[in-house]
Amino acid sequence: MSEHLPALQVVVPLLAAPVCFALRNAAFARAVCLAATWSSLAIAWTLLRQVLQSGPISYALGGWPAPLGIEYRVTVVGAFLLVVVSAVASIVLLYDRGSEQQRLPASRHYLYYATFLLCLAGLLGIPITGDLFNIFVFVEISSLATYALIALGRSRRALLAAYSYLIVGTIGATFFLIGIGMLYQMTGTLNIEDLRQRLPDVLDTRTVLIGFSFLVVGTAIKLAVFPLHQWLPNAYSYAPAKVSAFLAGTATKVSYYVMLRLIFSIFGVGFVFATHRFDLVLMPLSLAAMLVGAIAACYQDDLRRLLAYSSISQVGYMTLAICLANVQGLAGGIVHTMNHGFTKSALFLVIATFVQRTGSSSVGSVAGLGRVMPLQGIAFLVGGLSLIGVPGTAGFVSKWLLVLGALEKGQVWVAVAMLLSSLLAVVYVWRVVEKLYFGEPVASASSEDGESEAPGPSGSALWRATPTALLIGLVILLGIWTEPSAEVALAAASELLGVAR
Amino acid sequence: MSRELTPQPGSRRRSARRALREKLVLRVMSRLIVPLILLFALYVQFHGDYGPGGGFQAGVILAAGVILYGLVLGVERARAVISEKVAEILIAVGVLLYGSVGIASMVLGKNYLDYDALGEHGQHEGIIIVELGVGIAVASAMIRIYLAFADLYRTEADE
Amino acid sequence: MTATSGLWMYWAIIALMMVGLYVVIARDNLVKKVMGLNIFQSSAILFFVAMAKVSGGTAPILTGGEGTAYSNPLPHVLMLTAIVVGVATTALALALTVRIQEAYGTVEEDELAREERLEDRSLSRKSQ
Numbered sequence: 001m002s003e004h005l006p007a008l009q010v011v012v013p014l015l016a017a018p019v020c021f022a023l024r025n026a027a028f029a030r031a032v033c034l035a036a037t038w039s040s041l042a043i044a045w046t047l048l049r050q051v052l053q054s055g056p057i058s059y060a061l062g063g064w065p066a067p068l069g070i071e072y073r074v075t076v077v078g079a080f081l082l083v084v085v086s087a088v089a090s091i092v093l094l095y096d097r098g099s100e101q102q103r104l105p106a107s108r109h110y111l112y113y114a115t116f117l118l119c120l121a122g123l124l125g126i127p128i129t130g131d132l133f134n135i136f137v138f139v140e141i142s143s144l145a146t147y148a149l150i151a152l153g154r155s156r157r158a159l160l161a162a163y164s165y166l167i168v169g170t171i172g173a174t175f176f177l178i179g180i181g182m183l184y185q186m187t188g189t190l191n192i193e194d195l196r197q198r199l200p201d202v203l204d205t206r207t208v209l210i211g212f213s214f215l216v217v218g219t220a221i222k223l224a225v226f227p228l229h230q231w232l233p234n235a236y237s238y239a240p241a242k243v244s245a246f247l248a249g250t251a252t253k254v255s256y257y258v259m260l261r262l263i264f265s266i267f268g269v270g271f272v273f274a275t276h277r278f279d280l281v282l283m284p285l286s287l288a289a290m291l292v293g294a295i296a297a298c299y300q301d302d303l304r305r306l307l308a309y310s311s312i313s314q315v316g317y318m319t320l321a322i323c324l325a326n327v328q329g330l331a332g333g334i335v336h337t338m339n340h341g342f343t344k345s346a347l348f349l350v351i352a353t354f355v356q357r358t359g360s361s362s363v364g365s366v367a368g369l370g371r372v373m374p375l376q377g378i379a380f381l382v383g384g385l386s387l388i389g390v391p392g393t394a395g396f397v398s399k400w401l402l403v404l405g406a407l408e409k410g411q412v413w414v415a416v417a418m419l420l421s422s423l424l425a426v427v428y429v430w431r432v433v434e435k436l437y438f439g440e441p442v443a444s445a446s447s448e449d450g451e452s453e454a455p456g457p458s459g460s461a462l463w464r465a466t467p468t469a470l471l472i473g474l475v476i477l478l479g480i481w482t483e484p485s486a487e488v489a490l491a492a493a494s495e496l497l498g499v500a501r
Numbered sequence: 502m503s504r505e506l507t508p509q510p511g512s513r514r515r516s517a518r519r520a521l522r523e524k525l526v527l528r529v530m531s532r533l534i535v536p537l538i539l540l541f542a543l544y545v546q547f548h549g550d551y552g553p554g555g556g557f558q559a560g561v562i563l564a565a566g567v568i569l570y571g572l573v574l575g576v577e578r579a580r581a582v583i584s585e586k587v588a589e590i591l592i593a594v595g596v597l598l599y600g601s602v603g604i605a606s607m608v609l610g611k612n613y614l615d616y617d618a619l620g621e622h623g624q625h626e627g628i629i630i631v632e633l634g635v636g637i638a639v640a641s642a643m644i645r646i647y648l649a650f651a652d653l654y655r656t657e658a659d660e
Numbered sequence: 661m662t663a664t665s666g667l668w669m670y671w672a673i674i675a676l677m678m679v680g681l682y683v684v685i686a687r688d689n690l691v692k693k694v695m696g697l698n699i700f701q702s703s704a705i706l707f708f709v710a711m712a713k714v715s716g717g718t719a720p721i722l723t724g725g726e727g728t729a730y731s732n733p734l735p736h737v738l739m740l741t742a743i744v745v746g747v748a749t750t751a752l753a754l755a756l757t758v759r760i761q762e763a764y765g766t767v768e769e770d771e772l773a774r775e776e777r778l779e780d781r782s783l784s785r786k787s788q
Contacts, residue, residue, distance in 0.1 A: 007603075007613035015600040022593035024586075063615030133738055140745045147752055156763035160772065163756045167684060170697055170749050177704045177742060178677075184735070185711050552721060557740055639744075646751045653758060 002046070006059040006072040009043045009082060010125045012036050017117035026109035033113040037090040040124060044082035051079045052491065058130070066130070067194045073130030077334060077492035081127040081257045084338045087474075088249035088345050089120050094467040095242050095349055104152060112152065116246075119145035126254050132180050132190045132266075135258060136173065139222065142254070143169045146247060150239040161234035168231045172221030175214045182211030183266075195266050203271050212272075215262050223255035225282075225319055226289035229312045236308035237361075241352030244304060248311055249345035253337040256318050260334075264496040269325055279323040286323060287417050289316030294424035298431070303351045303361050306428055307344065310387060313421060314340045320414065321402055327493045329405020335489035336398035339386065339478060343395060346471035347383040350376050353464050363432060367439025375465060377436050379472045384429035386475050389422050394478040397486055531573040538566035546636050550625065556632035560639025567640075568647045576651045579644075588645040595638025602630050669710045677703035688769040690760065694753045701746045708735040708742070 016036035020029035051057060051074050059072040074082075093116070104112060122142025126135055147169070151162035184190055186207050187198040202208055217228075224232040232252075236244045263272050272278045293313030300306040314336070321333020351361065353376050358365040370377030386393035389400075399418060406414040478485050546559035571579025583591075603614040606627070611618035616627025680703060683696025712735035720733035761767050764775050 004607050004613065007607070011600065011603065011613065015597065015604075018593035018596040018600075022590050022597075024589075059612065061613055063612045063617060133741075137741055137745070140749075144745075144748050144752060147756070151756055151759065156760075157776070159756055159760045159763055160776075163690065163753065163760060166749065166753050166756065167693060167697060171681070171684065171700065173745075174701055174704050178707060181704070181708050181711065181735075553719070557744065643747075650754070650758075 002050075004059075005043050005047055005050075006057060006074050006128055007061065009040060009047065009128055010072075010121055012039055012043070013117045013124065014121040017114045017121065020110050020114040020117060024110055026106065026113070029110035029113035033117055034090075034093060036117055037086065037093050037120060040120065041083070041086040041090045044079065044086045044124075047074050048076075048079040048083050048488070050074075051076050052488065067189055067191045070134055071130040071191060071193075072128050073193070074128060075492075076488065076495045077257065077260060078127035080334060080488055080492055081254060081337065082124060084253060084341050085120070085123045085127070085250045088341055089116075089123075089246060091467045091470050092242055092246045092249070092345055092349070094470075095245065095352070095464055112149075115145045115148050118142075119149060119246075123250050123254050127257050130192050132183070132192060132195065134190075135261075136176055136180060139176065139258070140173055142251070143173065143222075146251060149243045149247075150235050152240050152243065153238040154240070155238050157234070158238035158240075161231075161238045165231040165235045168221060168228075172218045172228075174218070175221070176218030179211045179214030179216075179218060182207050182214065186211070192261065192265055196268070199266065199268075199271075203267075203275075209276070212262075212267055212276075216259070216278075219255055219258045219262060223252055223259060223319070224312055224315050226285045226292065226312070226316065229289070229293075229315070232312060233305050233308040236311065236348075237302055237304040241348065241355065245345045245348035245352065248307070248348050249341035252311065252315055253341050256315075256333070256337055259319070259322065260330075260496060263322060264325075264330075269497070273323075273325055279325070282319055283323040283414075286316045286320040287414070289313060289319070290417060290421040291316075291424070294421050294428065297428040298424060300428075301362050301364075303354070303363055303366070303432065304348070306363070306432070307347055307351065310425065310428065311340075311344060313425070314344075314387075316421070317399070317402060317418070320418075321405065324402070324405040324409055324411075324414075325497070326405050326408055327490060327497060328401050328408060330493035330496060331486065331489040332398045332401030332403075332405055334492050335401060335485050338485060339394035339398045339475070342471050342474050342478070343383050343386040343393075346379060346468055346475060347387070349464070349468045349471065350380045350383065353468070356464070363435055364439075366432065367435045368437075368441030370433075370436035372441065376468065379468050380436060381433055382472050382475060384433060386479065388425045388429055392476070392479050394475045394485075396479055397482045401486065401489070527573050531569055535566050535570050538569070539563060542566065542640075546632065547629070549632050550628050556635030556637075557639050559632075560636040561643060563636070563640040564643030564647070567644050571647065571651060576648065579651075580648060583641070583644055585645060585648050588641040588648065591641035592638050592645065595634045595636070595641065598634030598637065599631050600634075602627055602634070670707075673703050673707050673710060676700075676706065690757045690767040690769065691754070694750060694757065697753065698746065698750060701742070701749070705739045705742055705746070708739045712736055 013036045016032050020032050023029055023032070047057070056076075057074040058066065059074075060066060061070045061072060064070070119142050122138045122140075122145060125138030125141070129135055129138060147162045147166045150165060151159055153161070180190070183195060183199075186202045186205060187195055189195055189198060199208065221228045221231075236248060239247065263269075263278075290313050293309050293311075293316060297306050297309035297313065300309060318333045318336050318340075321329050321336070324330065324333075353373070354366050354369055355361045357369070357373070370380075382393060386395035389395040389398075399422065403415045403418060406412070406418070542559045542563035545554040545562060546556060549555035549559070567579055567582060570582070602616075602619075606615045606618035606623075607613050609618035614627075614631075616623040616625075619627050677700060680696050680698070680700030683699065684693050685696075687693055687696060712732040714729050714731050717729040717731040720730040757767055760772070764772055766772060766775070
């Protein structure tokens with residue numbers, strides 16, 4: 001059965017979704033959903049090990065060989081993303097028993113699980129498929145599920161956030177589609193490997209250049225690259241807690257993968273950076289994202305908004321890695337998808353637990369909670385340190401690799417900008433930590449206002465603590481035992497740059 | 502909830518719908534046409550492997566027949582044909598039918614959705630089952646969407 | 661001259677694309693935005709269909725003898741998927757619009773913004 005793992009990776013969550021849908025029972029649906037996500041994680045882990053041992057795996061869907069049929073192609077960077085996405089999904093899904101889905105009547109909770117699985121299937125499909133149009137389809141599957149999940153948030157603003165994300169996201173996806181059309185017109189193929197071989201003949205045509213622009217802008221919208229990030233803060237801060245934790249750890253990371261494939265596998269470094277100097281566009285935007293995102297985060301009064309702006313800043317680091325285009329820098333960007341994904345998901349879960357207790361998500365409301373809920377307080381502290389990039393946490397590894405990459409290119413000022421952004425991260429993390437430990441506890445008087453979330457049932461405390469502890473444990477583990485993740489990321493980066501001409 | 506917020510559009514729609522039902526020509530013609538539409542849907546469904554057609558197109562045509570029926574003769578009549586619950590289960594059944602062909606070919610030792618695994622005429626039989634799954638899923642999804650939107654501004658006096 | 665006249669459909673497609681984008685950006689009504697989005701998506705679909713046309717080609721069903729030109733069926737198949745995506749997006753967008761109408765009592769963007777400002781102000785007053 002092991003040769004079918006690439007197909008099963010997508011098929012398991014994709015077919016578990018209609019099963020949840022047909023069962024029409026929340027408890028069964030939850031069980032099916034948990035089984036599907038954890039088996040996806042097992043499949044992703046096995047695939048990563050196989051790829052590291054024996055190189056890329058190709059799987060012809062329907063038995064039609066590659067350029068003709070749709071090919072699933074497991075690469076190192078793809079398998080890495082598969083592990084990140086399925087791990088975040090599996091762990092986040094453990095978080096309590098669905099108290100955040102209260103916008104849905106209890107009889108329809110199964111729909112939440114079906115949608116979650118569809119979103120997961122889409123996100124897992126993107127890194128595994130070797131076909132450009134297939135990427136578009138999976139992007140749309142995951143996006144449509146995401147819009148629906150965001151709209152489940154309790155506040156009515158979740159609806160507006162979902163609507164504006166839908167409009168922007170659909171424009172982005174349609175841009176991507178138009179770009180695919182232009183490439184297909186010039187080369188007559190949609191397979192990524194095939195495109196890579198056929199594109200050099202037509203690289204200097206204007207159609208390819210415009211197709212490149214459409215593809216990159218479409219992806220950048222989904223990735224929330226600096227000026228195109230407006231949808232992200234609202235989407236993350238009004239979505240249900242579990243959904244924000246899931247999306248923050250996966251959605252932008254998968255878009256980052258698409259960007260990597262576009263630039264390094266399809267168009268190649270020569271076209272993107274040498275001929276057209278795309279780094280002159282992307283580098284300032286990355287630096288701006290790093291700084292502006294962090295500064296905006298310092299001024300937020302809402303905890304989840306603060307984390308959302310911090311995400312924009314972290315996306316800046318990842319796109320910066322693309323501009324560096326050397327093995328160490330790129331490895332930093334790739335490993336950052338995992339480190340930041342785990343960190344941000346953990347932080348969103350911690351915030352969700354605070355919100356459940358106090359009924360408010362403002363920075364002031366957590367005053368003194370570090371003493372009342374010591375474990376969650378420590379979890380936030382560790383997560384915050386990882387956002388800053390303190391040695392011993394996961395965030396340090398990726399930033400270290402990025403700095404090495406920048407120094408290798410002789411761009412000292414990039415390293416300085418990263419340091420500056422990290423200092424700003426100290427500011428916004430400290431604002432919360434100060435309140436947590438040194439603020440005077442306020443009585444949860446604000447729990448009546450419309451924005452608030454009702455305090456959850458007390459019996460689910462264990463369900464809430466376990467996933468946070470798991471994620472924070474991973475953050476520390478990846479920060480101390482750095483070789484495996486860094487090795488995989490270095491292998492992924494050299495694979496990407498190796499195929500680049 | 503919508504009833505308190507927007508009573509006006511509700512009543513306007515209601516009278517519009519009743520007016521639609523009272524038009525003799527519309528009523529008679531739609532009763533004549535709907536069976537033909539459904540028949541055509543089946544033709545497109547099962548002719549799909551010889552000519553243009555297939556599950557998606559057939560599903561949409563089938564749903565169009567049911568939606569036309571519901572538009573002219575009232576949502577309740579359409580719901581009597583296929584209720585929300587049945588439509589939802591059929592969506593899942595359609596997708597699972599599609600997926601089961603893939604799983605079957607995998608169990609029989611070929612790649613996912615490799616119809617050759619299904620036997621001598623595997624390519625032929627496989628595509629028919631897959632398209633049937635697509636047709637069921639698309640038709641019931643379309644009808645489910647229609648039913649969800651058709652009921653938005655209903656009031657007690659509607660029927 | 662032939663370069664531009666032979667490509668007239670692309671000009672039409674680009675015009676359609678711009679109309680769609682303009683409507684999405686410039687209209688305040690959420691339903692009209694969805695319509696604009698539909699026009700925009702349709703232009704992408706037409707783009708693929710237009711490029712599948714082979715001059716003198718027939719429907720891509722293997723009937724004729726040697727040397728028969730066929731239109732390229734692949735973009736059509738791709739667009740079938742894109743149409744499904746478009747239908748799902750539209751249905752979801754309209755469902756969200758209905759919910760927004762229920763929650764706010766309006767689907768005009770300026771009125772929604774006003775509602776939000778009022779809500780913000782009452783919240784900040786409460787917390788003071």
